[in-house]
């Protein structure tokens with residue numbers, strides 16, 4: 001019998017805490033094997049594995065929610081599976097079937113059920129799938145063997161003091177990804193490329209760095225590890241770009257915005273247009289929506305103050321509440337987004 005957990009759920013950070021089990025699946029001899037359960041949080045691998053040298057590594061991120069009605073839900077895991085498959089095509093790794101991905105997500109959540117934070121603690125169980133090339137290679141070629149792992153770890157609420165605005169800084173001296181590069185794939189390499197800019201932004205007290213398109217430095221790309229959206233004239237506007245990661249949260253918000261009667265535009269957003277937004281936000285699994293207070297561009301001496309009173313806008317708040325309510329099973333799941341794990 002697993003012991004009951006007595007954790008300080010409300011004060012958990014977004015960090016790693018060991019849990020009971022992870023699930024694994026190996027790709028060998030051209031096929032995926034059986035799902036394995038492990039209680040070890042380390043892996044043993046060849047020092048010449050392609051993930052270590054040539055960045056054959058992909059990851060995903062989603063959350064499991066303990067709900068008011070006693071169920072545990074996960075949000076759109078099929079979308080994470082599809083995005084992982086797209087990443088696999090992008091860096092020549094074998095695609096993991098959607099059914100196997102979803103089965104493993106459910107399995108690892110259930111195996112670690114005692115780590116799913118209580119309803120209303122604000123904390124959630126973060127689910128981290130990871131796919132790596134494990135066979136040895138010295139020349140630049142894709143691996144022949146791969147390991148797919150999903151581990152989970154409980155994480156704290158994103159907004160400790162409630163839904164609040166954050167400030168961002170445009171990192172003109174850095175590019176996260178090239179126009180025809182790997183920005184559309186969820187690979188660790190994009191994060192290595194962002195570490196300098198991320199530190200530069202944090203050192204100046206900003207929540208995160210903000211990227212313009214790498215080619216012209218004219219259009220909005222995304223904010224660190226979250227997509228951007230702006231609201232004006234009853235319209236939800238989000239960038240169309242070949243170098244941003246297709247966020248599942250953003251995709252869901254576009255649908256909800258449409259459901260709420262907003263127009264939705266996906267197009268290039270010139271930097272100067274920031275001046276015209278009534279509201280803006282960064283969106284992703286971690287915070288759902290992190291409302292944007294202000295975006296600074298120190299290299300050209302500009303400041304775009306979006307939240308004039310420093311507070312999140314009404315449309316962002318409405319979208320945020322609506323999406324959370326669906327994730328927690330408190331609003332009808334009209335788009336079939338939710339998977340009940342238990």
Ligand SMILES: *Cc1c(COP(=O)(O)O)cnc(C)c1O
Pocket residue numbers: 061186222224225226227245246247248249250283284285286
């Ligand atoms: C994961 C990620 C996002 C957010 O995607 P979600 O599916 O909404 O969590 C946005 N940008 C980048 C660069 C990411 O890696």
